[in-house]
Amino acid sequence: MPDQLEARLRAERERLDIDLPPLSAIAVRAAALRRRRRAARAAVAALAAVALAGMGAAVAALRAGGTPPAPTAAASTAAPIWTADGITIQGLPHLPADLPGSVRSAEFLDGDRGFLLTGDPGDSGAAWISATTDGGRTWTTAPSPMAGRQTLVAGTGWVTLIGDAPDYPRASTTDGEHWTSAASPPGAAAALGGDARLVPLDAAGCGARTGSLAGTVLAEPPGPPGITACWWSPVRAGDGAWWVGGRTADGTPAVSVSRDGGEHWSVTAFPGFPATAYARAAMLGRDVYVTVVAAPDSAGAPERLLAVAASADGGVTFGPAHPTAGQATIGGDLVPLLDGRLLIVDGYGHWLVSADRGASWHRVEGLHATMRLARTEAGYLAYQMADIYTAFSVDGLTWQKLDAQ
Template sequence: MPDQLESRLRAEGERLDIDQPPLAVIAARAAALRRRRLAARTGAAALAALVVAGVTLAARHDPRPAPTAVASGPADAPSGTWSAEGITISGLAHLPQDLPGSIREAEFADAERGYLLTADCCTTWISATADGGRTWRTVPSPLSGLPKLIATPDRITLLGPAPGLERATSTDGEHWSTDASPAAPAAPLTGESRLVALDGGECGAPTAGLTGTALAPVPRQPPLEVCWRSPVRAGDGSWWVGGRTADAGPAVAVSRDNGATWTVTAFPGFPGTARAAMLGRGVYVTIVAPQEAAAAPERLVAVAASADGGATFGPAHPTAGQATIGGDLVPLLDGRLLIVDGYGHWLVSEDEGISWVRLEGLHTTMRLSRTEAGYVAYRMTTIYTAFSVDGSTWQKLDAQ
C-alpha cells in the first residue's frame, strides 16, 4: 500500500506543484482505516455477505456501527472538527466573512490562492484569498452577467456568457484586463490551456482551449456529443471529455496529442452521459442520468475503472438501487471513492463504485467539484463552502 500511495501522490504532486502530506502520514491513515474496517467486518458477517453480493446501498440501513464522529459543537457551529472514516471537516475560529451576494463558483490555483465568484440578482463580484481562505479581497466583476470562473497556476480568467464570449484575466483577482476578440482558428492545446465550451453551452457545444484570453477550438472535435470537459489535465498530460455517442450511449474521449486526435471508450447499455475523475494512473468513469422530476438530483447509474491511465477499462458496474450524485466523484489516496449524493450525504466506496456506504456525522453538502489544486464542497450545511487538496481533509472557507 505505501508504494501505491507514494506513486499516486507523486503523480499528482508533479502535476499540481503543491506541497502534499508526508507519505508516512498518509500510510498511517490508510493503515488505521484498514484496521477499523477489518474489525467492523469481523463482527458483522451479515454485512460482509451483502458487500460481496454488491447490494450495499447508501439509502438502506447499514448494519455496521456508525462511523465515529468527533465534534466540539453542532454541525453549524463556527468551530470544531468533524470526522468519519478518514474524512475530516475542520471548522472556523469565528463566523465567516459576509461577502456580497452568494457564492456561485470557487476555484483554487494552489492550496493558498483561491477565488470566489459571488452574485445577487444584478451584480457579480470576485473575491481573492492568498492565505487559504482566511481573508478575502473583493472587487466588482469586470464582466457583466454571470461569467465562468477559471483558475490556473499563473492567472484567473473569467469567460463571459454566450454569445459574446468576452474574457477577462488577472494575476491577483483585483486588477483585470479584458478581451472581446472572436475565437481564433483551431490550435493545439498547451499545458496552460483549459477545456471550455466554445459557445458557453453544455451538451453538444464545440470544445475549445482557453489560454489566458486566447480562445481557440481544439484541432479536432471529439467524436461524441460532449456534455462534460475536465477542469484539469490528467497526471500524464492527457485531456478528457465525456458525454454520449449516437449509437453506443455514454462515452468518454481522451486526447494524448493536445487535441489532434481523440480515443473514445463507450459504455453501451446504460442511459445518460459519462464523465471521468483521475488520480495518478487511475481513471474512474461515472455514468449519470437526470431524474424525471424537475430539479431532482442526477442518478448515479454505473462506475467503470481503469488502472492504466484510461487505456483499458473494466466493465461498468451498475450502482445498486436509486443512488444519486451531487457533482464530481473524488478518488482518494487510500483507494476509495468519495461522492456526496443529491440529498447532501457523504458516501464512500471500497469496491470501485459497486456499493456505497453513508458516512454519519459530517455536514450535509450538496456538491463536490474538482478545481486546479483540489476539490471544493458547495452548500455545506447550506451556508459554508470548503476546500480540500486530497478529498480527505476539508477546511471551511472563511467566506459566506
C-alpha cells in the same frame, strides 16, 4: 505539461510499480500541513497566555486578603472539527464572513491562492470577485470586471471569467486585482498548450462545441472529441491528457481523451444505459474513474448515478461499469482519495465512500450535509455545506471551511 522532475519520478514509480500522487499534489499537501501546525501552535500559545493571566489575577486577590475571582471560561480561538471514516471537516471559530451576493463558484490555484465568484440572483445581477492568499481565511473583494453571465475557469497560475457567445468576453487575472480583457469569437484551431483548459462553447449543456482557454486566448482544438460533449474536465490529467465526457451519436455514454494537444481523440463507450445518460471522468495519477450519470427525473431533482467504471492504466482500458443499487444520485464530481477509496455526495447531501472502486457504497455519518463536490486546479471544493459554507480540500480527505459566504 507536467514538469521534467515529475515526469522522471512518474517513470520510476511505474517501473517499480509504486503508485504515488503527483509531486505537485504532495507539495500542496505539505504546505497545508505546515499551515495547520503553525495555527495549532499559535492557538496553544494563546490559551496558555489566557491561563497565566487568570492565575495572576487570582494570586493578586489572595495577597490582598480578598477571595479569588470566580472562574470564567477562557476565550478560545479553537475551531470545531468533525471526523468520520477518515474524512475530516475543519470548521471556523465563528460564522463565515459575509461577502456581497451569494457564492456561485470557486477556484484554488494552490493551497493558498483562491478565488470566489459571488453574485446577486440571476445571470444579469451584479457580480464580485474575492481573492485569498491564505487558504480562504481572509478575502479581498472587488466588483467583477465583467457584466452578465460569467463562468470562472482556472489554469496554472491564472483564473479567467468568460461570458457568452458571440464575443465570449473574457477577463483574466493572477491576483484578483489586475485584469487583462478580451472579447472575440474563438480563434483558428490550434494545438492545446500545456496551460490550456477545456471549456464549452455556445452553451453549457450537451452538444456544445469544445473550446480551449489559456488566460484570455480562446480557440478550438485541432480535432473534435468525436462524441456529443456534455462535460469538460476542469483540469488537465496528471499524465498531460485532456478529457471530455458525453455520449456517442447513438446515445451510448462515452468519454474521449486526447494525449497530443487535441489533434487525435480516443473514445471509450459504456453501453447498456439509457440514451439520456452520459459519462464523465475523475483522475488521480494513472487511475481514471468514469461515472455514468443520467439527467434528473424531474426539475430540481439531482442527477442519477447509474454506474462507475475504473481504469488503472491512465484510461487506456477500463473494467466493467458497476451499476449502482436503487435510485442512487450524485451531487457534482466523484473524488478519488489517496487511500484508494472513492468519495461522493449524493443529491440529498449525504457523504458516501466506496472501497471497491465503485462497486458498492457506504454512507458516512456525522458530517455536514453537502450538496456538491467539484474539482479545482489544486484540489476539490464542497458547496452548500450545512447550507451556508463552502470548503476546500487538497486531497478530499481533509476539508477546510472557507471564511466566506
